[in-house]
Amino acid sequence: MKIFSAQQIYDADNFTITKQDISSDILMERSALRIFEWMHQRLQGAQVKIHLFCGIGNNGGDGIALARYLQENGYDIKVYVVNYSEKRSKDFLINLDRLKDRKLWPEFLDGNHDAPKVQREDIVVDAIFGIGLNRPPAPWVGELIGHLNVSGAFTLAVDIPSGMFMERIPENPEHVIRANYVLSFQAPKIPFFLPQTGIYVNQWELLDIGLDAEYLLTTQTAFEFIGKPEVLPMYIPRLKFTHKGTYGHVLAIGGSKGKIGAIRLASEAALTTGAGRVTAQIPKCGYLPLQTSVPEVMVEADDQEDFLTNFFVSDSHSVVCLGMGMGQEDKTVSAFNRFIKQYTGPLVIDADGLNILAKHPELKGHLPKDAILTPHPKELKRLLGDWKDDFEKLELVKAFSIKYKCIVILKGAHTIVVQGGKGFINSTGNPGMATAGTGDVLAGMVASFLAQGYGPLQASIFAVYLHGLAGDLAIAENGYEAMTASKLIDFIGKSFLELFKRPEPAPEEQQQQP
Numbered sequence: 001m002k003i004f005s006a007q008q009i010y011d012a013d014n015f016t017i018t019k020q021d022i023s024s025d026i027l028m029e030r031s032a033l034r035i036f037e038w039m040h041q042r043l044q045g046a047q048v049k050i051h052l053f054c055g056i057g058n059n060g061g062d063g064i065a066l067a068r069y070l071q072e073n074g075y076d077i078k079v080y081v082v083n084y085s086e087k088r089s090k091d092f093l094i095n096l097d098r099l100k101d102r103k104l105w106p107e108f109l110d111g112n113h114d115a116p117k118v119q120r121e122d123i124v125v126d127a128i129f130g131i132g133l134n135r136p137p138a139p140w141v142g143e144l145i146g147h148l149n150v151s152g153a154f155t156l157a158v159d160i161p162s163g164m165f166m167e168r169i170p171e172n173p174e175h176v177i178r179a180n181y182v183l184s185f186q187a188p189k190i191p192f193f194l195p196q197t198g199i200y201v202n203q204w205e206l207l208d209i210g211l212d213a214e215y216l217l218t219t220q221t222a223f224e225f226i227g228k229p230e231v232l233p234m235y236i237p238r239l240k241f242t243h244k245g246t247y248g249h250v251l252a253i254g255g256s257k258g259k260i261g262a263i264r265l266a267s268e269a270a271l272t273t274g275a276g277r278v279t280a281q282i283p284k285c286g287y288l289p290l291q292t293s294v295p296e297v298m299v300e301a302d303d304q305e306d307f308l309t310n311f312f313v314s315d316s317h318s319v320v321c322l323g324m325g326m327g328q329e330d331k332t333v334s335a336f337n338r339f340i341k342q343y344t345g346p347l348v349i350d351a352d353g354l355n356i357l358a359k360h361p362e363l364k365g366h367l368p369k370d371a372i373l374t375p376h377p378k379e380l381k382r383l384l385g386d387w388k389d390d391f392e393k394l395e396l397v398k399a400f401s402i403k404y405k406c407i408v409i410l411k412g413a414h415t416i417v418v419q420g421g422k423g424f425i426n427s428t429g430n431p432g433m434a435t436a437g438t439g440d441v442l443a444g445m446v447a448s449f450l451a452q453g454y455g456p457l458q459a460s461i462f463a464v465y466l467h468g469l470a471g472d473l474a475i476a477e478n479g480y481e482a483m484t485a486s487k488l489i490d491f492i493g494k495s496f497l498e499l500f501k502r503p504e505p506a507p508e509e510q511q512q513q514p
């Protein structure tokens with residue numbers, strides 16, 4: 001699913017208005033009606049107090065139009081106009097007049113009076129600012145937002161929480177609505193997925209307001225949101241007359257004394273994701289433990305007891321996945337140095353592989369084309385240096401990916417796969433996965449898909465999605481706290497099966513079946 005910029009949304013509006021030959025207030029009417037339907041379906045006429053805080057732009061206009069629907073259907077509402085500017089939008093004014101025609105007079109707030117009282121059991125509709133916010137709210141508006149946040153009332157944000165920018169972080173973190181629910185028009189917005197701004201969005205849902213399908217389909221976006229519909233077509237079915245040679249050979253290089261488990265997790269994950277064969281190259285101390293714990297993995301031990309001193313890659317290996325638990329001993333760094341200068345095949349670099357790259361920036365130029373790097377935020381910082389905020393971080397990653405022609409899997413609550421100027425934002429996963437070793441599992445899964453013939457971008461996106469899905473299935477059985485990386489591997493199989501599940505048919509469809 002595409003994630004549009006604010007400008008692209010405005011363009012989509014204009015395109016739709018011209019093509020459908022409608023006036024702009026029709027789009028506002030559709031927006032308000034969709035929100036009303038959503039609320040009415042849940043509230044069923046309940047007499048809970050609904051406070052609508054409306055700005056003076058189109059977001060406010062949506063709120064004002066919604067108030068009309070709520071009033072017509074007998075809801076107990078109170079409408080406030082947050083009068084932060086004299087530049088009221090045309091469609092806001094049209095809807096304000098329609099409201100007044102119904103003898104509904106909003107209370108105008110200008111910061112000179114106490115903020116309205118809102119009880120815990122009330123509902124707040126936040127329609128103060130939408131995607132048009134371009135500077136921090138005036139202090140009194142910010143304080144009003146803060147006041148609503150502490151009220152404890154259920155807060156439903158229209159399109160985007162007020163105070164949230166589309167392209168930067170807020171200056172005052174208290175001056176952004178903390179929405180229980182965001183009803184966003186047509187497409188999700190990028191700040192919903194970044195750690196610094198996603199905190200304001202508890203849950204979100206999309207409402208279709210009928211923006212032009214051709215525009216939506218043909219417009220290229222900087223980001224995409226990855227769900228099942230995007231991932232399913234990537235799947236390569238396994239054919240009958242295939243054999244283990246068909247599914248590639250992953251060489252997992254890493255491990256050091258006390259960290260052999262990292263290689264175990266990556267190798268086992270690679271096998272469980274479908275690689276034909278997996279070989280682990282590890283220091284001697286891990287030979288017996290690895291052989292006995294995962295008998296399917298072939299093990300090649302280094303001469304050194306506690307760390308790696310040599311990487312041996314042959315033509316039989318289709319993919320190299322390295323760095324997990326590897327350490328950064330001088331001789332390991334030298335081995336990495338020799339390897340990266342001559343290896344040109346498919347490559348996944350994780351953990352200490354990334355740390356070595358960060359300490360020896362001259363080696364970055366030797367990355368093979370389409371190498372896949374899987375940093376968590378700390379590893380990324382070592383690699384790229386610091387950034388101002390999450391938006392700048394994304395720009396830095398994009399620039400890095402373009403410069404080194406590599407793919408960066410930026411791990412987090414919403415992992416983002418970056419290739420060139422484009423980011424693919426993952427939809428699966430949960431905080432239960434914030435536990436040691438889950439990143440090693442991901443590295444093994446990416447390598448596995450590469451070995452099976454998936455393209456580098458597809459392997460990255462597919463692995464990230466399935467890894468999160470396995471996490472979601474695992475917590476459904478184990479809860480968040482008891483989740484471990486090993487359990488995650490146990491759910492890789494089920495996550496494939498989940499992928500192929502069809503949605504339950506609706507009751508009427510069931511009846512029609514013979």
Ligand SMILES: NC(=O)C1=CN([C@@H]2O[C@H](COP(=O)(O)OP(=O)(O)OC[C@H]3O[C@@H](n4cnc5c(N)ncnc54)[C@H](O)[C@@H]3O)[C@@H](O)[C@H]2O)[C@@H](O)CC1
Pocket residue numbers: 009010012013027028031055056057058059060061062084085089128129130131132133134135136137138158159160185186209211
């Ligand atoms: N295609 C869509 O998604 C549609 C969106 N609509 C609504 O339109 C909204 C965008 O409306 P607008 O562009 O009018 O913008 P907003 O309603 O978000 O903001 C109002 C206006 O105030 C000004 N402003 C920005 N920051 C300010 C600040 N800190 N203090 C004072 N004034 C400030 C700007 O000029 C801005 O246009 C969307 O979020 C959505 O709610 C719908 O009405 C129609 C269709």
Ligand SMILES: Nc1ncnc2c1ncn2[C@@H]1O[C@H](COP(=O)(O)OP(=O)(O)O)[C@@H](O)[C@H]1O
Pocket residue numbers: 351375376411412413414415428429430431432433434435436437438439440441442467
């Ligand atoms: N809050 C979260 N929600 C979803 N996924 C998460 C969350 N925290 C961590 N993860 C996922 O767990 C993995 C952790 O990787 P990493 O930090 O490298 O762990 P390790 O180095 O211990 O293997 C990543 O894939 C990340 O996306």
Ligand SMILES: [K+]
Pocket residue numbers: 059126127128129130157158159160161162
């Ligand atoms: K809003």
